[in-house]
Structures are given as C-alpha cells and as structure tokens.
Amino acid sequence: xxxxxxxxxxxxxxxxxxxxxxxxxxxxxxxxxxxxxxxxxxxxxxxxxxxxxxxxxxxxxxxxxxxxxxxxxxxxxxxxxxxxxxxxxxxxxxxxxxxxxxxxxxxxxxxxxxxxxxxxxxxxxxxxxxxxxxxxxxxxxxxxxxxxxxxxxxxxxxxxxxxxxxxxxxxxxxxxxxxxxxxxxxxxxxxxxxxxxxxxxxxxxxxxxxxxxxxxxxxxxxxxxxxxxxxxxxxxxxxxx
Numbered sequence: 712x713x714x715x716x717x718x719x720x721x722x723x724x725x726x727x728x729x730x731x732x733x734x735x736x737x738x739x740x741x742x743x744x745x746x747x748x749x750x751x752x753x754x755x756x757x758x759x760x761x762x763x764x765x766x767x768x769x770x771x772x773x774x775x776x777x778x779x780x781x782x783x784x785x786x787x788x789x790x791x792x793x794x795x796x797x798x799x800x801x802x803x804x805x806x807x808x809x810x811x812x813x814x815x816x817x818x819x820x821x822x823x824x825x826x827x828x829x830x831x832x833x834x835x836x837x838x839x840x841x842x843x844x845x846x847x848x849x850x851x852x853x854x855x856x857x858x859x860x861x862x863x864x865x866x867x868x869x870x871x872x873x874x875x876x877x878x879x880x881x882x883x884x885x886x887x888x889x890x891x892x893x894x895x896x897x898x899x900x901x902x903x904x905x906x907x908x909x910x911x912x913x914x915x916x917x918x919x920x921x922x923x924x925x926x927x928x929x930x931x932x933x934x935x936x937x938x939x940x941x942x943x944x945x946x947x948x949x950x951x952x
Contacts, residue, residue, distance in 0.1 A: 718803045725807025729764050733815060737763035747865055754821040755864050761815060761822055762857045768808040769853030775801045776850065809834050826928060833921045851887040855880035874943060881940050888929040895922060 737760040741748040748759060779797060813831045816822045855876055862873045898918060901907040907915065 718799050721800050722803035722807045722810075725804040726811050727807075729768060729808045729811040730814070732767055733760050733764040733811070737761075745861075745865055751864065754819075757819045757821050759861055759864055761812070761819075762861055764808075764812070765857045766854055768805070769850040769857070772801060772805050772808075773850040773853070775804075806835070826931065830925070830928060833924060836917075836921065852880055852884040855883055868943075877940055877943055881936050884933055884936055889933055892926050892929070895926060 738756075740763060741756075741759055748756065751759070775797070779801070783795065783797060809831050812822075812827075813835065816828065816831070859873065859876050859880055862868065862870065862876065867873050898907060907918065
C-alpha cells in the first residue's frame with residue numbers, strides 16, 4: 712500500500728468525516744426522522760448514532776466496490792495485489808472509518824463487542840483486505856444490518872418492515888460475505904508457483920492468516936443471523952433479536 716500524501720489525506724479526511732457524522736450530524740438527523748430517539752437511554756442513543764455512521768460508510772464503500780467490480784479494468788479477484796488509485800482511495804477511506812469506529816469503541820462502552828474489536832484490529836493491520844477478493848462487497852449488507860438494529864432499538868421488532876428487512880439482510884449477507892469465500896482459494900495457484908511468497912511479509916501474513924480469520928467471522932455472524940431469523944419468523948413470541 713502506497714503512502715503518498717494524497718492517500719494519507721484521504722485517510723485523515725475520512726477519519727474526521729466519520730467522527731463528525733457520529734458525534735454531531737447523526738443526533739439532529741435521528742431526532743428529526745424518529746422523534747422517539749430522544750426518549751431512549753443514553754447508551755441506546757450512542758448505538759444509533761454509531762449506526763448512522765456505519766450506514767454512510769457502507770453506502771460509500773459499497774458503491775465504490777460495485778463500481779470497481781463492474782467498470783474498472785485490471786481488478787481481478789485472482790490477482791494478489793492491486794495498483795490503481797481508486798483502490799488506494801477506497802482502502803484509505805475505509806481505514807479512516809475503522810480508526811474512527813475504534814476510537815468510539817474506546818469512548819463508549821455500549822459499542823464494545825468482541826467480534827467487532829477483532830474485526831477492526833485485523834482490518835487496521837491489513838486494510839488492503841477491504842478490497843482483495845471482492846471483500847469490499849462485504850459492506851453491501853451493512854445497510855440492512857444497521858437498519859435492523861435501528862428498528863429493533865426503536866421498538867419495531869414485531870413490525871412487517873423489521874421482518875422483511877431481516878430476510879433481505881440474510882440474503883444479502885449470504886451473497887456478499889459467504890458466496891465470495893471460495894474466491895480466497897484463488898491463492899492456491901500462486902502458492903504452487905511461489906509467486907505469493909515473493910511479496911513482503913505484511914501481505915503474506917494478511918493473505919495466509921488474517922483473511923481466513925475474517926472468513927470465519929463471517930460464517931460466525933451468518934450463523935447468528937440465521938438463528939435470529941428463525942426465532943423472529945417461526946417463534947415470534949420469543950424472537951427478540
């Protein structure tokens with residue numbers, strides 16, 4: 712990953728923008744769109760404000776990912792390393808978000824969750840992971856996940872919208888995070904030829920150790936989503952997740 716000044720500026724700008732969205736812009740937006748927001752306890756307000764930031768990030772990165780996947784030449788999932796400016800700017804934008812979200816986790820206890828701490832730790836070390844193997848498409852499901860959290864927190868967990876959104880989240884999560892896992896096995900030819908081991912330690916560690924951990928996290932989250940969907944759809948009296 713290059714550290715030219717323009718890419719550093721993108722990462723720093725992304726950090727402050729996401730922090731501003733969570734800390735200043737999200738409160739009046741939520742207050743206007745959902746008047747019940749102001750009646751929630753402080754810990755739940757923090758979670759919803761953070762959710763607005765997550766939705767913004769997901770829309771930006773997810774949109775860029777789809778654009779690159781469809782229209783940018785030279786970005787092939789079987790490649791080991793991408794050397795295009797749009798990739799660098801996308802990765803730095805995501806890095807800024809990850810650092811901002813990590814800072815918010817330190818500031819607010821309700822945001823701390825072990826799987827997200829692990830996810831952010833890995834991504835901070837290897838934010839190249841944001842793009843390799845179509846991983847930026849992961850953010851395609853974040854909108855539905857975050858909207859589900861907002862509806863649940865505002866007390867709409869028994870509504871039709873909540874159920875429809877949950878099913879959409881399950882389908883999109885599967886398409887964006889589970890179906891793309893086999894792309895990782897595109898590394899095997901590079902291992903056989905020894906091409907992968909000519910890279911520096913950082914990318915090798917990322918590809919051999921950190922990427923599999925993220926894949927396992929995605930499977931873990933998918934199982935939780937499936938269990939939650941089953942409870943909501945088939946056990947409505949106990950389905951609260």
